[in-house]
Amino acid sequence: MSSFKISVRQFGVHAILVEWPNRVEESILDEILQFIQYLKKNHLDEKEWEFIPAYNSLTLICKDTVLDFDYLKPKIKEWYAVKGKIEPATRYLWRLPVSYDLEFGLDLEEISGELGMSVERIIELHSQSIYTVYGIGFLPGFMYLGGVPEVLEVPRKSTPRPKVLKGSVGLAGKQTGIYPQDSPGGWNIIGKSPVPMFDVKKENPCFVKVGDKIQFYPISMAEYQLHKIEGEVGIYNLEKKVLDA
């Protein structure tokens, strides 16, 4: 038995939006990931359909077909009701190195003032927490991470930077994350990770998927430079751990 009530809505003629209760919750994300596995295995061919999970929603896209929504809506509800407990795809905890050197952490000193907390304590709290990947979007490889400790919540910058450098680690409100490429951005920048979050040369260009977990660990400037070179030549070794369902 599935424990949440879902809504199924038409989204243009090529897509369907399935929504769970409007909350950021691990149990909801689990259900979405299980449902994706169930649909892929039993009803919707992966070669024809795209599955886009984010927070409390799952968008199903079939680009070449005009979907029969009246047929699919009850079907999707029925499939969800009978899906039972499914093993989602294997999930990983990724440990990502971050240099919190002030050269990279452009806003560390400023938010230290705002939060009334030392830079060392901010780094400690930021790197102790384990974050959940609730979505990937905005830019290729950009993760929406949940799980920022309440004491680290700090408003986004009043004026966004026209250019935030690739690899920069940002903090804003309930969110933290890595800019996977140079981009304009309004988050407070607290460090930089040498790990490429998106690499078109790899068969799987983005190693992280929705449902995985992330932990950051502090590295020195020298280690940053070394990992950076490894990243550029594509030989970096990431620390990962299989998560139990």
Added chain:
Amino acid sequence: MLNIIKSGFFTTVQDTGRYGYRDKGVPVSGVMDSFSVSKINTLLENDENSAVLEITMTGPTLEFEQDSYIVLGGAEMAVTLNDIIIENYKVYKVNAGDILTYGKLLKGFRAYLGIKDGFNTALVLGSRSYFKPITEKDSIKKMSSLPYTKCKLFSPKISKLKVDSVLDKTKLDVYKGPEYKLLTDNQLAQLFYREFTVANENNRMAYQLNELIEGNKVSMLTSATLPGTIQLTPAGKLIILMKDGQTTGGYPRILQLSDMAMSILAQKRSGDHISFKLK
């Protein structure tokens, strides 16, 4: 090879798009006006996914190194092949050394150049569509060249097509978006009983409209967006996501353009008028 003598304002290689990576945040890209491009590839008897050049506002000057066949389409521009004026949706033979020159933009905004069997630029994540930094370049550059396969002989089944062009159309068919229900009577009246003007902020990622409607303060969790999704910001701005648009967003998705409406809008530029019609 096709040699780029002049690149034009913004000229890119595009096919039907890059699918299967949206869950990693990669936009689909692909031709903006797929209606016009499908006619071009049909005339050339190409695969529908064959890559074409998308030419925005001002066109390039190009030199063909091998024989082949071409078809122009989309926006109307004054185009000459070795100084002879040529027209849209007609198959032309090109010989090694021929020069194709784009002149004044006459109607529409995006012109297309299709070639027999398509351009053979590198596939990146399954598509040839330019989108930086997925592809190295964001547009073609002067003094570079694009590969295509030589074709000595091709007898097209149809050599010319009369196309019911998208260029004169201004009415965009829309479907209800996932957050359509949030719209008040006042907002609905503002959306469907007036014309809108395309803002200066318009490109392959998104088209903004100048006129504001009543805003929407609803906060929602980030969720998927599609090409053609119309978002309503808290300030009342309408943002229409296009082919290079981001794959997720946090604004209410009030309407969704039909495929044909995407092609119609792709031919509009700053100051052009459009209106919405609910399907």
